[in-house]
Amino acid sequence: MATPAPTTCLSSPRxxxxxxxxxxxxxxxxxxxxxxxxxxxxxDAGARLYRQGIxxxxxxxxxxxxxxxxLTGAAVACLNCHRRSGLGTTEGQIIIPPITGKYxxxxxxxxxxxxxxxHVAGYRTQRSPYSDATLARAIRxxxxxxxxxxxxxxxxxxxxDAAMASLIAYLRELTSAPVPGVTDxxxxxxxxxxxxxxxxxxxxxxxxxxxxxxDKNEFQRGxxxxxQSNSRAITYRVTRRWQLHVWELxxxxxxxxxQLQAKLKAEPVFAxxxxxxxxxxxxxxxxCEAAALPCLFPNIDLPVDAEQDFYPVYFSRGVLLEAQLIAxxxxxxxxxxxxxxxxxxxxxxxxxxxxxxxxxxxxxxxGMKVETRVLPxxxxxxxxxxxxxxxxxxxxxxxxxxPADLAALPARLPPIAHVLASGIMANLENAPLSAxxxxxxxxxxxxxxxxxxxxxxxxPLGWFKVRRIPVVAxxxxxxxxxxxxxxxxxxxxxxxxxxxxxxxxxxxxxLSHRLITGYYPRxxxxxxxxxxxxxxxxxxxxxxxxxxxxxDGEWTVP
Amino acid sequence: MIRHWPFTAALLWLASAGVAGVADSDDxxxxxHPAPVAAVKITTVNYKLPRVALVRDDGTKxxxxxxxxxxxxxxxxxxYTTCTAICPITSSIFQQFQEKLGAARTGVHLVSIxxxxxxxxxxxxxxxxxxxxxxxxxxxxxxxxxxxxxxxxAFDVYRGDKMRHDxxxxxxxxxxxxxxxxxxxxxxxDLLRRYRELLAAK
Numbered sequence: 232m233a234t235p236a237p238t239t240c241l242s243s244p245r246x247x248x249x250x251x252x253x254x255x256x257x258x259x260x261x262x263x264x265x266x267x268x269x270x271x272x273x274x275d276a277g278a279r280l281y282r283q284g285i286x287x288x289x290x291x292x293x294x295x296x297x298x299x300x301x302l303t304g305a306a307v308a309c310l311n312c313h314r315r316s317g318l319g320t321t322e323g324q325i326i327i328p329p330i331t332g333k334y335x336x337x338x339x340x341x342x343x344x345x346x347x348x349x350h351v352a353g354y355r356t357q358r359s360p361y362s363d364a365t366l367a368r369a370i371r372x373x374x375x376x377x378x379x380x381x382x383x384x385x386x387x388x389x390x391x392d393a394a395m396a397s398l399i400a401y402l403r404e405l406t407s408a409p410v411p412g413v414t415d416x417x418x419x420x421x422x423x424x425x426x427x428x429x430x431x432x433x434x435x436x437x438x439x440x441x442x443x444x445x446d447k448n449e450f451q452r453g454x455x456x457x458x459q460s461n462s463r464a465i466t467y468r469v470t471r472r473w474q475l476h477v478w479e480l481x482x483x484x485x486x487x488x489x490q491l492q493a494k495l496k497a498e499p500v501f502a503x504x505x506x507x508x509x510x511x512x513x514x515x516x517x518x519c520e521a522a523a524l525p526c527l528f529p530n531i532d533l534p535v536d537a538e539q540d541f542y543p544v545y546f547s548r549g550v551l552l553e554a555q556l557i558a559x560x561x562x563x564x565x566x567x568x569x570x571x572x573x574x575x576x577x578x579x580x581x582x583x584x585x586x587x588x589x590x591x592x593x594x595x596x597x598g599m600k601v602e603t604r605v606l607p608x609x610x611x612x613x614x615x616x617x618x619x620x621x622x623x624x625x626x627x628x629x630x631x632x633x634p635a636d637l638a639a640l641p642a643r644l645p646p647i648a649h650v651l652a653s654g655i656m657a658n659l660e661n662a663p664l665s666a667x668x669x670x671x672x673x674x675x676x677x678x679x680x681x682x683x684x685x686x687x688x689x690x691p692l693g694w695f696k697v698r699r700i701p702v703v704a705x706x707x708x709x710x711x712x713x714x715x716x717x718x719x720x721x722x723x724x725x726x727x728x729x730x731x732x733x734x735x736x737x738x739x740x741x742l743s744h745r746l747i748t749g750y751y752p753r754x755x756x757x758x759x760x761x762x763x764x765x766x767x768x769x770x771x772x773x774x775x776x777x778x779x780x781x782x783d784g785e786w787t788v789p
Numbered sequence: 790m791i792r793h794w795p796f797t798a799a800l801l802w803l804a805s806a807g808v809a810g811v812a813d814s815d816d817x818x819x820x821x822h823p824a825p826v827a828a829v830k831i832t833t834v835n836y837k838l839p840r841v842a843l844v845r846d847d848g849t850k851x852x853x854x855x856x857x858x859x860x861x862x863x864x865x866x867x868x869y870t871t872c873t874a875i876c877p878i879t880s881s882i883f884q885q886f887q888e889k890l891g892a893a894r895t896g897v898h899l900v901s902i903x904x905x906x907x908x909x910x911x912x913x914x915x916x917x918x919x920x921x922x923x924x925x926x927x928x929x930x931x932x933x934x935x936x937x938x939x940x941x942x943a944f945d946v947y948r949g950d951k952m953r954h955d956x957x958x959x960x961x962x963x964x965x966x967x968x969x970x971x972x973x974x975x976x977x978x979d980l981l982r983r984y985r986e987l988l989a990a991k
Contacts, residue, residue, distance in 0.1 A: 300881045300976065306920075311873035322874040323948060323955040383974050384874060743950045753934060757871040757905065757951065765907040786933070788907045 271393055277401025280394060282315070284308035287394050294386025307386055309398075314758075315541065316732035317405040319353040320740065325384055328353030332403035335361045349727035366402075367395045406730050412501030413471075413729045418722075421476040421500040423529065425487070427509030432704035436507050436530060436711045440475055442698050443715040447473045476500060487514040488521075495522055502734060505529055505714040507707065510582055516543045525735050528714035528763075530707045532655045533582040538761045541735065546710055546751065547764040550586035550631070550655055553675035555789035556767050557629055557651045558593040560673075564649075565599065565627065573601045575629045576618050580608035583631025583656060590629065599627075606632075612639030622647050630672075631656055638663040644671065651675065654770065659706075666775030673783055677767030678706075678750040680782055690747050709749040716747065752786065829973035831983075836968055839939045843902070843932040846914040851930070853940065858964040861898040861926075862988060864980070865959040867941060868929070869905035869951050870917040878974060879956050884921040885977030886984075897984075899927035902940055904951045906931040944968075962987045 276287040284292035284304040294307035305311075309330070313319050317331040328334070329351050337348060340356035348354065359376040361369065368374055370388050373381045390398065412419035422440055424433055476498045480487045491514075503519065506529035516535040519526035519542045526542055532549040548555070565571045575590060577583030584605075591601045604618040615636050622628065622645040630637070630652040637657055644667045652662065654674035660681060664672055678684065691712045695702055702708060721737045722729075742763060743755035754763035766788035773779035841853045857863045866883065868876040883901065887894050901918075903909035909917075914929040923929070931937075941947035946957050958971040958980060969987050971980070 296878070296974075297976075300878055300885065302877060302881060306877050311877070320874075321953075323953055325874070327874065384878070740952050743952075753907075755905065755907070755951070757869070757908070758873050759871045760908055788910065 272396040272400050274397065274401040274404050276394070277397035277399070280390075280398050281309045281317075281401055281405070286390070287397055292388060292390070294388045296383060296386050302386065307388075311758075312384065314732070314736045316730050316736055317402065318351045318728060318730060318733050318736070320736060321352045325382060326353040327384070328355065330402055331406045333407060335366060335402060351726075351728055351733075363396075363399055366399060367392075370395065370398070406732070410501060410729050410731065411495075411499035416471055417474050418471045418729070419474050419476060419498065419500040420718075421478050421494070421498065421503045423478045423480065423491070423503055423506040423508075423515055423526070425480050425484075425508045425512070425515070426482065428507040429509070429704070432530065432707040433507050435700075435702070435704040435708045436505060437477065438700045439695070439708050439711040440505060440715060442700055443712065443719075444473045444475045446698075447719060478503075484511050484514050488518045491515065491518040492522070495524065500524070501729060502527060502718065502731060503529075504718050505711045506531070508533075510580065516540070519543045523731060525731050527718060527735075527738070528710065530710055533585055534762070538759055540761065541732070543761065544735065544738065544756065545762050546713075546754070547677050547767075548762050549677070550582050550653055551589050552677045552762075552765075552767060552789070553653050553655060554586045554589040554593065556675045556677065556769060556787060558590055558595055559787055559789040560651065560769055561599065561627060562595045571599055571625055571627050572623070573599050573627045573629060574604060574622065575601065575631065576604045576606065576615070577631035578606040578608060578610070578614075578633070578636060581631070581633070581656075583653065586631050586653060586656075587629070606636065612636070615639045616641045619645050624648065627651070634658050634661070634663050640665070640668055642667070644668060647671065649673075651769070654678075660770075660778035660780050664772070669772040669775060673769045673771050674780070675767060676770040676780070677764065679752045680768060680770060680780055681778070683752070684750055687746075687748055688750075691749055706750055713747065713749050717742065717745065720745070829971050829975055829979070832970045832972070833967050834945075834970050836943055836945075838943050841932065841936040841939050843930040843936060844911055846911050846918055846929040846931075848911045853930075853936075856930075857898060857900060857961075859898070860964065861896055862963060862984070863898045863900055863959075863961045864984065865900040865902070865944075865961075866957065867904045867944075867946055867954060868901045868917075869903055869954075870909050870913050871905065872951070872954075875954065875956050879958070880917075880921045882958075882975060882977050882980060883927065884923070886980050887924055887927055889977055889981050894924060895926045897926055899923075901927070901929045902937065903929065903931045904937055904941060904946075904954055906934055906937045960984055960987055962990075 279285045280292060284307050286292055291304035292307055293301060293303045295301040312327045313330045318329045319327040321327065333348060334354060337360055339359050361376045365376045369381060370390060373385055373387050375381055478491065478494045480490055502525040504527055506526070508515065508529060508531035512529065512531045512533065513535055515526065520540045524542055527544050528546050533551070534545040534549055535543065536548060536551055561573065573596065575587040577587045587603055591603070606614040606618060612635070619641060624646045626647050628647055628650045630650060633656055642665065648671060650668065650672040652672055652674050654676040657674060659674065659676065662674065688709065691709045692702065694712060695708065717738060721734060721741055724741060725733060725737055739756040739758060743753065745754065748754050751764040756763055766786050768786055769783045770780040771783050773781050838854045843851050843853050843856065845851050864886065866879050868880060880901070883899055887899060890897055903914065909931045911931060914931055918927065918929050938947060944959060946954065948954055955972065956974050958975055960969040960983065969983060971983070
């Protein structure tokens with residue numbers, strides 16, 4: 232089987248035409264399967280083995296290491312180490328090599344002219360190419376193409392000939408398709424804006440993104456220059472331009488997925504950066520996962536909590552994290568011997584609905600009586616007072632309300648000692664609470680407090696100032712700037728390996744190294760982790776006026 | 790000739806040649822001589838341990854090092870629950886080690902400390918422990934990011950972030966005694982042998 236064309240090799244017209252044809256095939260979901268393969272060989276079966284550790288006959292894969300450490304099934308699936316992309320990674324001192332067909336079966340490099348694949352961490356250029364037979368030996372006996380023993384970490388697998396053929400068929404296909412949104416001179420990105428997104432925040436986000444893209448493209452003065460080998464037409468460290476496509480959705484959420492599919496078809500992009508949502512992001516999340524499209528760090532306060540999904544990645548759980556922080560506080564403070572009545576107030580058709588449900592369903596609160604008071608969608612300010620009529624001194628009040636509703640809280644404080652409010656929905660320290668309400672209210676605050684984040688915020692705020700970007704929605708703009716920076720830095724580190732799965736895998740590895748983390752004290756991801764910041768504070772107001780907050784306790788990861 | 794090579798290409802070439810050169814000596818990635826087990830490095834070290842608050846997998850707040858100073862011998866490692874490459878092996882080794890201890894298992898404290906404490910809540914640690922059939926005497930610990938970092942630094946296992954960690958196993962016969970440090974992948978049998986030797990020499 233021929234080694235697939237390198238995805239970044241586009242400098243001859245003939246090759247560019249070939250790649251364009253492949254791109255055409257990919258766009259129209261034409262699955263190319265070699266006609267020479269016997270029918271029993273199935274790359275789908277190979278994929279199941281690779282990803283889940285399940286053999287074609289349904290048995291679990293078994294891998295053993297010297298010294299008797301045997302693992303089975305998903306715990307020993309190839310994906311664990313070689314990753315979904317097959318491009319490998321590093322773990323500590325251990326280098327896990329790429330095992331896609333084009334790295335396994337390529338000829339040993341004898342000189343620099345033979346370096347015709349993008350460099351990844353475990354790419355050993357001088358190893359002899361594998362054949363199907365030596366690859367099967369590597370997988371079963373742990374010997375590489377040159378007969379050298381593989382790393383201890385590589386198990387010796389029990390795989391019969393038929394299953395082996397399927398696995399090898401999968402490895403030949405893995406990460407071999409041309410990547411949409413990557414051309415010889417341009418990287419295409421999209422950002423997604425839902426119709427209910429705040430218009431001021433929308434402008435603020437786009438200001439940052441447009442400027443970031445201009446900066447990125449202007450950095451190479453005199454235009455993008457392609458560094459190119461004169462012998463093999465291979466390009467290295469190509470300085471591609473970044474192009475932004477703004478995907479504005481219209482109509483009800485039920486129509487968004489179809490719109491996104493059409494937009495992706497019309498404007499193929501490599502990844503989605505940032506974005507802005509309102510009451511629901513679920514259709515966008517679903518689309519990203521189904522389209523295998525990385526959707527990186529959108530500005531939304533109600534993400535979809537589905538860490539088994541691979542492609543959508545978020546800064547935090549947003550109001551769902553706030554619900555966990557509030558539950559944690561209630562559990563630590565309220566005696567279960569005297570179950571409290573927890574009264575949640577939220578407006579219908581807002582993100583507080585989901586947050587209140589998350590709090591109500593928190594298994595720790597089963598001993599408490601949790602009531603909900605729903606204000607009608609689009610209702611009047613008077614609704615708020617009406618919802619708070621019969622409060623008792625031991626009641627715990629939880630407010631999932633926006634500033635307009637908080638401003639309408641009754642002037643006279645009900646006879647309660649504890650109020651917990653969503654900081655995200657209340658506009659954080661700018662929550663319009665009266666002096667009296669401030670004495671009893673604590674805000675769920677899944678960010679670093681203003682005084683602690685001030686130094687870190689100097690960088691994005693300075694960047695905005697120098698570029699004369701008005702700060703109209705500070706958190707949205709800071710997060711947007713972070714999202715762009717994370718993608719830019721990760722792509723630099725990836726050299727020319729433009730592969731969507733690899734982009735996410737590299738973000739997982741590099742995110743915790745970033746020092747510019749904006750509103751968050753730290754960020755980190757890993758396989759199976761899709762929320763970068765995991766905790767938060769409960770904050771009190773320092774005085775009857777002003778925006779100064781005081782942390783009530785430590786940073787908590789509920 | 791060289792001036793015709795693109796600079797970056799030459800750099801990549803040098804870099805990859807460098808990796809291959811290392812592979813001939815001690816790069817674990819490819820050995821010329823098949824080794825029965827991965828090479829391990831054994832050292833004996835006295836660590837000065839900081840006082841750190843941790844949370845045990847059962848939710849109990851504990852103080853380190855008091856938690857490991859109850860007189861039992863300690864076998865300790867660092868893990869994180871979403872780790873896919875190294876930790877499943879080191880945890881399997883602990884699992885087999887504990888099985889091989891037999892009736893003596895309750896007298897040995899196996900300690901696995903999370904290096905991703907914000908992700909690894911006590912509930913996630915319990916799930917993880919269950920995956921490796923952790924028996925009585927094997928506890929997993931989490932805490933604050935700062936606390937975990939302080940312990941990683943104290944044991945000289947911090948390598949910049951969780952995904953750069955190395956397999957390290959630490960064994961101590963009794964409070965006040967030095968630690969036997971095993972760098973690299975040990976095996977349950979090897980660990981048991983070293984553990985018994987250490988206890989015999991106490």
